[in-house]
Amino acid sequence: MPTSVQKTSPKHEEIYKEYKEIFKEEITETNICKAQFHKIDTADDQPGFQKNFRVPMHFETPISEEIDKNLRLGIIRPSNSPWCSRIVPVTKPDVSLRMCIDYLP
Incomplete structure (x- = not known):
């Protein structure tokens, strides 16, 4: 609990x-x-695209593991969409990782 x-x-x-x-x-x-x-209705908006930035090395393995787990569970899926926002890893108080998304342009 x-x-x-x-x-x-x-x-x-x-x-x-x-x-x-x-x-x-x-x-x-x-x-x-x-x-x-x-489903997110984007109407006629232009796709938002952000280039990725370097992730600190100590986050690389946990991020890969979290992405693999979410793919395996069907929470996320591979995409070739022109919409792209970067992952922002945030350390929670219990030291586990929270995956956030930066939607700002």
């Missing part, structure tokens, strides 16, 4: 325990929602 959840009311704790597969810290095949297809 996530540490942030441990300080909740007993009623909420019961819900978290009953549906613990949904509230897992780790993303797996069992807690990915595939009920809705997500």
Whole structure:
């Protein structure tokens, strides 16, 4: 159970325990929602494209592992789209990596 959840009311704790597969810290095949297809309507906007920048060496392996895991789980897929934004790795308080996207032009 996530540490942030441990300080909740007993009623909420019961819900978290009953549906613990949904509230897992780790993303797996069992807690990915595939009920809705997500599409972003870009209308007639010109594709945004950002060149990649160098990632610090200590982030290279965790980023590759996270991308491979997300590809394997079907969360992301390879794309040849003209739209491109860079990955911004952010270290979380527990030292794990959060993958963010910089959508600014």
